[in-house]
Amino acid sequence: MSNPVIVAIDGPSGTGKSSTSKAVAAKLGLSYLDTGAQYRAMTWWMLSNGVDVNDSAAVATAAEKPVIVSGADPAAPTITVDGVDASGPIRTQEVTAAVSAVSAVPEVRTRLVGLQRDAAAGAPGGIVVEGRDIGTTVLPDATVKIFLTASAEARAARRGGELKATGGAQVDLVATREALVRRDAADSGRKTSPLAKADDAIEVDTSELTLDQVIECVVTLIEEKRAAS
Ligand SMILES: Nc1ncnc2c1ncn2[C@@H]1O[C@H](COP(=O)(O)OP(=O)(O)O)[C@@H](O)[C@H]1O
Numbered sequence: 140m141s142n143p144v145i146v147a148i149d150g151p152s153g154t155g156k157s158s159t160s161k162a163v164a165a166k167l168g169l170s171y172l173d174t175g176a177q178y179r180a181m182t183w184w185m186l187s188n189g190v191d192v193n194d195s196a197a198v199a200t201a202a203e204k205p206v207i208v209s210g211a212d213p214a215a216p217t218i219t220v221d222g223v224d225a226s227g228p229i230r231t232q233e234v235t236a237a238v239s240a241v242s243a244v245p246e247v248r249t250r251l252v253g254l255q256r257d258a259a260a261g262a263p264g265g266i267v268v269e270g271r272d273i274g275t276t277v278l279p280d281a282t283v284k285i286f287l288t289a290s291a292e293a294r295a296a297r298r299g300g301e302l303k304a305t306g307g308a309q310v311d312l313v314a315t316r317e318a319l320v321r322r323d324a325a326d327s328g329r330k331t332s333p334l335a336k337a338d339d340a341i342e343v344d345t346s347e348l349t350l351d352q353v354i355e356c357v358v359t360l361i362e363e364k365r366a367a368s
């Protein structure tokens with residue numbers, strides 16, 4: 140029997156990681172893990188429990204406490220914190236604004252990278268894992284590594300579309316773009332496993348591609364790799 144396929148999909152915010160990863164996993168019958176949701180869940184727990192997210196020592200001490208469980212079905216991904224459904228609260232602006240500070244704390248990363256490697260090892264049929272450091276740090280031996288990119292303008296327009304769909308209000312695209320660029324800089328500039336393309340990752344610029352084209356491209360890359368191995 141061939142080895143389970145492990146697919147690492149990394150890249151900055153709004154490049155299409157979640158949409159692509161879920162669709163590719165569903166198409167190929169693989170499990171799915173959104174590691175960004177885990178960093179968001181950790182951040183939500185810190186905010187809910189009165190931990191100052193800018194006090195890295197306090198965040199480090201608390202990092203062992205929350206029980207974070209991710210469901211691996213790409214058609215219905217779930218995340219709970221201490222048994223409570225966290226899928227809504229982890230997407231608030233408050234969590235988005237605090238997540239880079241929490242995810243820069245090495246103890247947070249050690250804890251979550253452990254969960255992520257356990258999830259990959261526990262997916263006998265293979266898995267698609269999306270994040271910022273999957274190809275470089277979490278799963279350096281992944282079968283296929285993809286690094287998605289897109290212009291800041293394309294990414295802001297996509298995020299703006301989402302905010303409009305959920306909030307209905309007028310979206311400030313300049314502010315959305317600035318917030319994205321600020322988060323990219325924080326995620327790329329941190330000391331511990333920053334957002335980075337692995338040397339052996341294939342870069343796909345999604346700025347001018349439809350989501351279906353990106354999915355097709357990633358499925359083809361995985362099938363080529365499988366056929367060659
Ligand atoms: N190639 C694409 N073209 C247009 N919109 C896209 C494309 N890829 C993703 N989107 C949309 O952009 C938004 C952000 O995508 P998402 O998958 O959440 O990105 P990420 O996980 O990288 O932050 C979603 O609303 C998604 O539907």
Ligand SMILES: Nc1ccn([C@H]2C[C@H](O)[C@@H](COP(=O)(O)OP(=O)(O)O)O2)c(=O)n1
Nearest residue numbers: 152153174175176178238242270271272326
């Ligand atoms: N492997 C990962 C995944 C996410 N993070 C951090 C950095 C990101 O800004 C946040 C949130 O990630 P998420 O993928 O949910 O963010 P977006 O969907 O792109 O807005 O988590 C990380 O440090 N390492």
